Amino acid sequence: MNKKLLDYTLKIRLPITVFVIIIAMSITYYVSRNERDGIGNTPTQPILFSHKLHAGDMKIDCQYCHTGVTKGRHALIPSVGTCMNCHSVARKDKPEIQKLTKIFLSGEALQWQRVHRTADYVYFNHSSHVSKNIDCKYCHGDVAAMEKISQVHSFTMGSCVDCHRTAHKSFPEIAGLKKGPDHCWACHR
C-alpha cells in the first residue's frame, strides 16, 4: 500500500470511520428509541372501539369502564358486560357491536391487544397515583382524542423515576403532592 495513503487512512479515514460509526450508533439509538419504549405503538384491536367517541364526544368518565383505577394496581379493561350495559340496547345494528354481543353471549375470551405494558417485575399501582389526583393523561396522553389507542409516553424506569423525583415541580397544580418514592421495593419485589 502506498505509504502516504496508509498514513492518510490511519490519520483521517480511521477517525472518520470511528466517528461515523459512533454517530450512526447514536442516531440509531435515538431514532429507534420510541419504538423501543413502545411510543406510538397502536395495535389493531379485536373490536374497533373508539375512545374518541366514548370518552371524547360522549364524555363518559374513564372510571365508568376502568373501575379498578381507584381500587388497586390495575386500571382494568372493562368486562364485556360493561359494554353491554349500553349496547344491549344501543347501536345494535353495527357489525362491531354484533361481534361484541356474540362474544358476550358465547363467553369466549375477548383478546384485547396490550398497548401499555410494564415488565412483570414492575408492580405499578394505579390507585396510589389516581388517589393523588394525577390525571390519566399524564401517562396515557389525551385518550379522549384518540380513535385508536396508542402509547404516548415512555414507561421506562427512567421516566418513572424522573417524575417521582420532581412530582411536586411537574404538577404544581396538585396541592400537597410530595415526591414519589424512589427506592427499589416501591416498584420491584
Add this chain to the structure above:
Amino acid sequence: MSIDYSLEPSIIEGKPGLASIDSTIAAPMETRPNKNFYMALSVTLTMLGIGAVCLGYSFYYGMGLWGNNNPVGWGFDIVNFVFWIGIGHAGTLISAILFLFRQKWRTGISRFAEGMTIFAVMTAGIFPLIHVGRPWLDGYLMPYPNQHGLWVNFTSPLVWDVFAVSTYFIVSAIFWYIGLIPDLATLRDRTVDKIRKTIYSIFSLGWRHSNRHWHHYEMSYIILAGFATPLVLSVHTIVSFDFAVSILPGWHSTIFPPYFVAGAVFSGFAMVQNALIFVRKIFNYEHIITLDTLEKMNKIMIATGSMVGYAYAMEFFIAWYSGSPLETFVFVNRAFGDYAWAYWIMVSCNVIFPQLFWFKKIRRSIPLMFVVGVFVNIGMWFERFVIVVTSLSRDFLPSSWAYYKPTLYDIGILIGSFGLFFSLLLIFTRTLPVVSIAEVKAVSDGAQPTHHAGGSHAE
C-alpha cells in the same frame, strides 16, 4: 546518580553482534513453525475447547452445573480469577519495578513476561464475567448512563475489580505496545513480505529510531513504569479487597493486600520461569535469557515465597493474638478441618519446596527449578482455593455449613483457562518478538559509548 554499569557482568552472553540479535529474535517470525509448534498449539486449543464446551453448557443450563453451593458462593470461578490475576503480576513487576530499580537482567525477559501479563489478565478477566448467574447482563457492572437511571455500587470491591482489572489490562497493554514500537519498526525494515510490511508499518506507526523520539520515548517509559508500579501493587491489593473488605472470618484480614501481592509475584515468577525455560531452549535464546537471569528469578521466588510463608504464620498468630474465637476457628479449621488436604498442599508447595532454592545447585539446575516452579503454581492455586473455599464452607452459623466439591465442569473451565493462556502465548511467540530487540541491543556489550569518550552520560 551515576552508576558504573561496566562493572556489572554481561547481561547478554557471548557478545553477539547487533545484527545477529536481530536475526535471532526475528527468526520465529520469519520462519514457518515446525510440527512441534502445531502439536503444542493443538494441545492448548483442545484444552481451550474443553473449557469452551463446559462454559457453553454452563450458560445453557445455568452455573448450577458447577460445584458452588449455598455457603460456598464462590468456588473455582473466583479461585481461577485470583490465580490468573496473580500470574499476571510478574510481567509488570519485571518490566516496571525492575526497570525503576535499574535491574538490567530484566531486559531479556521483560517482553515475554509482559506478554504473559496481558494474556493472564485476559484469562483472569473472563472469570468475573462468567462467574455471574446472568452473564448476558454483565453490562450492569460497568458505569454507563442508562434508562434505569441506575449506576454501579462504588463501594463494592467487585466494581473496584472492574476498574482495577481493566485499568491494569489497558496500562499493561500500552506499556507492552510502547515497548514493541521500535521492534516492530526493526521488523518492518527487515521484512520483504508486502503484507507483513504493511502490518508492521501500521503498528510501528512510522517509527524511525530518531533520537529526538528516543528522548521522549524514554521519558514516557519511565512515567509508565512509575505508574505501572503502584498499579501492579494496587491490582492485587484490590483483588484482595474482594476478601478483606468482607466480614467473613478468614477473609476479613488486613494482612491480605501485601500477602496477596507477594503471592502474586511469587506465582507470576514461577509461571514466567516455567515458560521461559521452554522459550529459551526452543528459540535458542540461551545467551539472551541466561541462566543467571533464571537464577535471579529463583532468588525472587525464594524471597516472595518466604513472605507468603510469613503471612501464613502471621495469620495464625493474629488469630490467636486477636482473641477472636471465630478467627481462631477458621485457621484451625483450615489446617485440620475438612480441607486440611488443600491447606497442606498449599503450605508444602509454597513454603517448603521453594526453600530448596537456598542451594545454588538447585537454583541453577533447569529441571529442578522447573519442578519447583510447577509446585509453586500448584501451591498458589491452592492458596486461593483454601482462602475462598474453606472460609466460606464453615462460617458463622454452624447450621449453614457445607462442603464444596467441584464438578467436572469446574475442572473443564480451569483446563480451558490454561488452554486459552497457553494458546495466546504460543501464538505470541510466533507473531511478535518475545524478547525486546532494542532493549537487548542497548544492554549488549559494546552497545553504549565508552564512558570516557563522551563524558558522563545522561540519565
Add this chain to the structure above:
Amino acid sequence: MIGEHIHDNEEKPNLEEMSPLSRRNFIAILGASAAFTAVSCTDYPDKGKIVPYNKKPEEITPGKANFYASTCNACPHSCGVLVKTREGRPIKIDGNPEHPVNQGKICAKGQSNILNMYDPERLKVPQVIRDEKLVNSTWKEVDSTIITALNQAVKDGKEIAVLCNTITSPSFAKLISEFKEKFPTTKIYPYEAFVTDNRNTAWKACYDNIPQFAFKWDKAKVILSLDADILGTEGNHVEQIRQITSKRSADELKSFSRIYSAEAGMSITGMNADYRFRLAPQQQLDLVLTLLVELFPREAAELSLNTVDYSFTKFASVNGLSSENIKQLFSDLRQHAGESIVYAGDKLPGEVHIAVNYLNELLGNTRLYDTESPVVEYISNATVQDFEQLSTNMKNGKVGILLNLNTNPVFHLPEDIGFAGSMSKVRYAISLLENLNETSKLSNIILSGSHFLESWGDYARRAGIYSLQQPQISPLYDTRQKEAVLLSWIRGAYNEQDWHDYIMSNWEKEVYPKVAPAADFKTFWNTSLHDGVTAIAQNKVVFSEFKKDSLKNIRVKYPTQDFTVIFSESFSLGDGHFANNGWLLELPHPVSKVVWDNYASIAPATATELGLTFGDMVEISINNRKQKIPVFLQPGMAEKVATIELGWGRKEICEVGLGAGFPAQSLLSKAGGLTQLIYSGAKIGKAGEKYKLVTTQENHLLDELFVKDLHLRRHIIREGTIEKYQKEPNFIKVEKEKQLSMLKPHEYTGEKWAMAIDLSKCIGCGICVTACNVENNVAVVGKTEVSKGREMHWIRIDRYYSGSNEEPIVSNQPVMCQQCDNAPCENVCPVVATNHSPDGLNQMVYNRCVGTRYCSNNCPYKVRRYNFFDFRDRLADGYYQQDSLSLLHNPEVTVRPRGVMEKCTFCVHKITEARQTASAEGTKFDGSNIVTACQEACPAGAISFGNVNDPESAVSKARENNLGYSLLEELNTNPNVTYIAKLRNINSEDIT
C-alpha cells in the same frame, strides 16, 4: 471426552435432564422460537393480550385477593381454612381464624395442599382398562357401566366394598347410609393409615358411652407425653401446638408449663421437652405404673401389682435414667394434680392407654378434657381384621365392586393381608383419585377426583363445630368429587349442583334446627358459608365412672429381644397422599433436617456397635419381612431402637415423588408386634451399600469436640432456665458488648419494619417454611440440589444439639433475612441490586441482580438463596414448569429465573399493598394490620411483626425485652430480627 465428563457427573438422574431435547424442553424451545419470530417480524414488541371478564362477578376486583372460608380434608381433623384467591384462582391456604379448633392455623400439609391441586399430572379424565390398556373414557360411559355393575352386584348378592378415609362429614355420612339403602350389599371401610385404634379401644374400655375428648392443653401446667408426638404428628397438632405454647411465654412465668417426654425416638415433642427420658416403648407401661404406685399407692392396689417392682429408684436404675428427674416428675404431678396431662402415644399398646386414663382419672386431670366438643365418630373405622375379611372375600369372589375413594389400601395395608393379590379377583375395582397410586394401578376403572379446593362439603369433627367446604375454582379438569359421584350413582344421573343442594338440605334438616332461629335458613346458610364455620353450643357430657374392670389386664411385660422398630406416620407426607408434593418432600424434617427421604433413626451408640455410619444402608428384618433403608444417627434415641417414618417410598407416583424414600410399611404385619406400629425382635444388619441421605444442615455428631457447642460459644443460641431468669432477668445481656461505629447510623423516621421471634414458643415444626414457600413462589429444587446446599427456602429452622449424644439438648432457631441496618450484603453488591429502603428493609431487586453471589458470601446468616438453575425447569424434566403451575404462583411476587439471588422480603408485597391501599383510601397507614406469611402460619404465635418506630407495637416491646437478642450481635450488623431467648422450665439454674 467431553461427553464423558458430562455424563459422569455423579448424579444419575441428570442423564435425562442433560439430553438437550427432552419433551418439555422441546416445547419450551418451540415457544422461544415462536417468540423470536414474533419479535423479529413486528416493529413493536408484542406486549401480549388482555382478557377481561365477560361478566365480572361482584366480589372480584382483578388484582385484589379474595378470601373464602372452607375446610381442609387432608386429614380427619378437618381444619377450617381461609383460601386466598386471585381472580378466581386459589393461591394460598391459611387457617380460618373463625374456626374454634385450629384458630387460623393449619399444618404444613394443609399449607402445601394447594400444590396437589395444581399438580400437572393429576388425573384429568376418567380412565378404564380396555384390552389391558388404560384408555381415556368419559363420565357418562363409566357412570353407566358402574351403575349397571352396582345393580348387578346387589342382584348377585355380592359385596360392594367402599374404602374411604375417616368420615368426618355429616352429610357424607348420611349419603353413605343412603347409598347403603340403595345398594344394600354395600359395606363401608373408612380407615386411617398408619395409626392404631388402641387409644379408642382403651377409651371404650375405660368409659361407658362417652365419646373421646381432646385435652385442653392450655390449662395444663405439667404435661407428660409418652411416646406421643403431640407437637408433631399426633392428634390435631396445630391445636396442640397453639395451646401448649400459649403457656410457654416469658411474660407469664407463673403459668409456664413444664413438658416431660418419655420416648424412644427423637420427636418434635421430645425436642421441646424440658425433661426428656429415653425410654424403650416396652418400658412405657412401667413408667405409668410406677407413677401410679408411687403417687397413689392405695388406688394402685386395684392393679394388684408387686409394688416393690415399681419404685422410682428401681425404674430409674433399670432404664438408666436420672432418678432425680423422675422424682421431679413425680412431685410435679402431685403438686399439679388436676392441672396436668398424661398422654400416651397412639402407637402404644392399649394397656398403657388404660393405665394412663386411670392415672389421669386419679390425678383429677379429667377436668382438662374438652368435654364441650368431643370427637364425633360417624362410622367406626375399619380394623385390620375387617380388611383381612375383605381381602378374603375378594379372593373368594364375594366382592363384586371395590370402590376406592381417594385412598390407597394397596400401599397402606400390611402386605400379608394380601390385598393387592385379591384385587385382581374383583370384577370392578374402581378408584376415584386425584393422582395415580398403587391401588389405581390394580384398578380397572379410574375416576378423576376433584381436589378439596374444587369441592363442596361439610365437616364436624368435633361435636357442635360445623364447618363448610366450598370450592374456590371450578374443577380444572374433568373431575368430580367423591360425594357427588356417589350421589349421582344413587340418583342415576349427575348434576353439578346436586351435592351442593344435598348438603344444603341436610343442613336445613339437621343443623339449622339446632341453632336458635334468628334468621331464615338462607341467611343462616350464607352466614355459615361466609364464616366457614358455625359453632353450636353442646350439652356438656357428664363423665361416667371409670371402669376399673379395664385395669385387670394390665400386667404385661413386653418382650425386648433384639431391636425394637417403631413406625410412625410421616410428618410431611402423611400417609403418602402428599408424596408427590415437592414442597412437602423438600420440607426438612423438623428433627433430622433430612429431605426427600425416610430413614431408620438409630442411636449413635447403637450405630457404633453395629459399625454403621450416617447413610449406610441396613437391612431390617422383622420375622421374614425385609426392607433395606438407610440409617440416620439420631442423638437422643433409645438404644436398640429404630424409628422409621411411613408414607414414603411410593412406587406408583408421578416424577417428583418417584424414588423418594423407602416403603417401610412392608415391614408391618397384620398381626402386629407390640402394637400395629411397634415391633420388637427385629434384626438390623449392614447391607453394605451407601445411600445419599440429604440434610439441609450438616450433621455434626456431638462427639466432634472441635465443633461441639459452637452455637453456644458463638452466642447464636442464648437460653436459660426460668430460675436463672427470675434471679437475673438480664442474664443474657451480661456479655453484650458495646458496639462502636465510626459512622452515624441512618435515621428511619417513618415506619421501620422488624420482627421478633420467641424461641420459647418456637418448636421447630417448619409450618412457617411451607407457608413462605407458597406465599413467595419458592421453587422446589430436588434432592440432588439440596445435597449441594442449594435449597431455596427463605426461612429455615436451625436445629442445634448440645449436651451429649445420649441426652441432647435441642435448640431451634428460625432464621430468615435479618434485614440488618448495616447489612454486609449491600456493600458488596456491584450493581446495587440490594440496598436499604427508607422503611428499614434490605431490598433485593431481582431484575437488577446479575448473580455474583458476593452478597451471599458476605451474609453472616447465610439466608440468601441463589437460583443456580431455573429450578422449575430443572426438577424432574421441567415438572414444575408446566402450565398449571403458573396458576399457583402469587402474582404479587416475582417468579425468579436462574442466576438471581433471592431472600426473605418480610413479605414486602403485603407491606406495599397495605401502604398503597391506605394511600388510595386516604387512611392513615401504620402497618398494624400487616401479617407476614410465616407469622400468619405459625401455630405457636412465636413470630411478631410490625413497626419498630411505633412504641405500641408488639415488636418494639419485644426489642425491649430482657431476653431479646440478635444474632451475631458482635458483627454490628444491627439486625431487625430480635430473638427472645428460650427459657427452659428446668428445676435448676443451669441447662445441662
Add this chain to the structure above:
Amino acid sequence: MQNKVLYSVTGIFQTPDSIKHAAKSIADAGYKRYDINTPYPVHGIPKAMGMTISKLGYFTLVFGLSGIALALGFTWIITNIIYPLVQGGKPFFALPPFIPITFEVTVLLSSCGTVIIMLLLYFKFPNNSHPLHDTNYMKKVSSDKYGAYIMADDPNFDQSKVRSLLESLGAIDIEDIYYDEETVSLRPKVFEPKFLGFLLVAILITAGATYFTLNKLLFMPPFDWMSFQSRVNAQSLSTFFPDKHGMRMPPSGTIARGFMPFPYEGDPDKAGKMLVNPMTNTQENIEQGRKQYDIFCSPCHDWHGTGNSRLRGQFPNPPSLHSQKVRNWSDGMIYYIITMGQNTMPSYAYQVSREDRWAIILYVRTLQRAMNAKPEDIK
C-alpha cells in the same frame, strides 16, 4: 532524478562512540534540522544534541489531576445527586471506598494521556510516509548501525558542506535522501467513492446491529426472562384453560369473605323496607356520591337526574329522578334498583361498590331536594 526534491543527507556510523561524537559535532556546527538515528537509545546522545529534559511529564500531571477530579466528582455526583441509595448503613459518600476507583482512574487517564500525547503531539505519528522510510539508511539504523542526517530545510544547509562534515566525522555510506515523488504528489481526497461506499456500509451495518441489539435482542430470551413470568397476572390470557380466560368465575353458590350475597333478589319491596342507608348525610359523603353519580349515572340520567342526557337517542331516555314516584321510593328501593337493575337499566353491582351505591343515593336525594326545594330549604 533532477525533479526530485532533496530531503536530507545521511551518514552511517559504526560505533556508539562515533555517533555520539557526530551528534555533538553537528550540533556544535550550528545545525538545527538534523537528527540522529540509533537502533536503541544510546546514552549521552540527547545531551550531545543539546536536548533538555522531556516535558512529557507535565501532560501526565494534567491528565492525572483531571483523573482524580473526574473520578471523585463522578462518583460523588452519582452517589449523592443522581441516585442516593443507602448501602449497608454507610453515608452516601464515605471517602475510603472511593479511593481505589479514584486511583485507578488516575492511573488510567495519565498513562493513556501520556502515550497519546507523545505519539500524536510529539511524534506526529502515524508517519509512514516519511522520506527516510524504505531507504538503505533506515534499514541500517534499524538494525546495527548508527546514523545522522541533516535536513535540506536547515537554514545552514549546503549539500556539499554537509557531506564533507559527515565525512569528516567518519561517516560511511553518505547518501542523499529525496522525497518520494509518488508520495509527495499523491493527494488523497477525503471522500472518494470507494471510501464513501465503505462508510455507507459501515453505517448500515452499525445502524442495523445497533437497532437489532437494542430493539430486538434485548427483548428476546434470556433478556426478557423476568419480564414475562410464569404466572397469571390480572386480566391475562391463560394457555391452560381451553376458554383462554386467565380470570376464573367463582363457582356458583360460593361466598367470598365480605361479600354476602344480596339477600333481596327478586323482592324489591322487601329491600325497600329492610334496607337503610348506612351513610350519613355529610358533605364528604355527598361529594363521594356526586363523583360516582357523575361517572356511572350521568351518562343516562344526565348530570342532574333529568333523564335527558348527552347520550339521548341511543336508547329510550330513562325517566326523570325527580318524579314523585322516585322521590317517594325508599333508599332501599333505589339501592335495589342500582344493585339489580330495572327495565333497560342493567345491574351496577359489579361496577359500583356497595358503599358507593349508598353515597350515590345520598347525592340523588340531594339532587331531588335541590330541584324540588321546599320553602324551608330555601332558608
